[in-house]
Amino acid sequence: MASSEEDGTNGGASEAGEEKEAPGRRRRLGLLATVWLTFYNIAMTAGWLVLAIAMVRFYMEKGTHKGLYKSIQKTLKFFQTFALLEIVHCLIGIVPTSVIVAGVQVSSRIFMVWLITHSIKPIRFLGHICACHVAWTVTEITRYSFYTFSLLDHLPYFIKWARYNFFIILYPVGVVGELLTIYAALPYVKKTGMFSIRLPNKYNVSFDYYYFLLITMASYIPLFPQLYFHMLRQRRKVLHGEVIVEKDD
Numbered sequence: 001m002a003s004s005e006e007d008g009t010n011g012g013a014s015e016a017g018e019e020k021e022a023p024g025r026r027r028r029l030g031l032l033a034t035v036w037l038t039f040y041n042i043a044m045t046a047g048w049l050v051l052a053i054a055m056v057r058f059y060m061e062k063g064t065h066k067g068l069y070k071s072i073q074k075t076l077k078f079f080q081t082f083a084l085l086e087i088v089h090c091l092i093g094i095v096p097t098s099v100i101v102a103g104v105q106v107s108s109r110i111f112m113v114w115l116i117t118h119s120i121k122p123i124r125f126l127g128h129i130c131a132c133h134v135a136w137t138v139t140e141i142t143r144y145s146f147y148t149f150s151l152l153d154h155l156p157y158f159i160k161w162a163r164y165n166f167f168i169i170l171y172p173v174g175v176v177g178e179l180l181t182i183y184a185a186l187p188y189v190k191k192t193g194m195f196s197i198r199l200p201n202k203y204n205v206s207f208d209y210y211y212f213l214l215i216t217m218a219s220y221i222p223l224f225p226q227l228y229f230h231m232l233r234q235r236r237k238v239l240h241g242e243v244i245v246e247k248d249d
């Protein structure tokens with residue numbers, strides 16, 4: 001999963017009004033793209049901050065995570081769904097992140113939010129979901145504030161440090177939380193047959209959501225290490241200035 005920056009294509013950036021850059025230097029975006037991304041990143045930082053404050057307040061008031069999902073679900077769904085724009089940013093070339101990397105990252109979260117927690121009520125009180133939400137929230141506050149300060153050319157070192165260190169723990173925590181949540185959903189999905197299409201039907205098509213979930217869980221095995229090692233490479237590049245040459249896959 002090589003980034004376009006590394007393979008020299010500049011992610012289609014020139015079409016989006018960017019200038020070509022010397023390797024290792026920050027890319028310069030057009031005014032419109034800079035304004036939009038600054039607005040987007042500030043909105044996302046604020047959204048995830050609101051979520052963090054709501055989680056802390058809930059826990060302090062109630063002393064339990066039970067009922068937390070109900071109180072945060074609207075904000076969570078809104079800001080996580082808004083993150084679909086990240087795939088659009090990659091596609092139109094205003095950010096150089098690989099579309100595949102952003103696509104896998106965003107779609108797994110959308111899947112968790114809408115097709116698991118929104119759709120399967122009995123699993124909402126589980127601690128695993130809480131673990132994912134905490135991991136996502138800390139990550140996103142750090143990540144979007146990193147992008148915002150970078151765009152404004154005033155990036156405090158501790159935000160850069162946090163962006164490229166927190167994931168070492170938070171990524172596995174989030175992934176284990178997601179996998180345990182899907183696992184906990186399996187009996188309910190099997191019992192209810194939800195989102196499944198049985199034969200015979202006039203289109204002669206069958207789909208079993210239970211097996212889809214098993215395949216999704218299995219897909220974490222090849223995909224997650226790729227994302228994790230990608231972040232470790234980014235960490236070496238950004239924090240330690242290593243030049244990393246990657247092959248396109």
Ligand SMILES: CCCCCCCCCCCCC[C@@H](O)CC(=O)SCCNC(=O)CCNC(=O)[C@H](O)C(C)(C)COP(=O)(O)OP(=O)(O)OC[C@H]1O[C@@H](n2cnc3c(N)ncnc32)[C@H](O)[C@@H]1OP(=O)(O)O
Pocket residue numbers: 003005025026027037040041095096097098101102104105107108109111135136139143147148150151166167170171172173174175178216219220223224227230231234
């Ligand atoms: C339908 C069923 C689907 C099922 C899918 C199953 C998939 C299974 C595996 C998936 C596992 C994912 C699990 C996950 O959900 C769990 C968690 O997230 S737990 C919490 C911890 N998570 C993390 O730490 C996430 C880490 N990931 C990331 O940080 C990024 O999301 C990543 C997409 C990996 C990209 O990182 P990368 O470093 O490659 O690129 P960047 O995007 O940070 O930066 C590259 C340059 O682009 C500039 N940029 C990017 N976005 C913006 C923006 N919004 N505004 C401004 N600039 C932006 C950035 O500054 C960089 O620029 P430069 O190179 O000039 O510095």
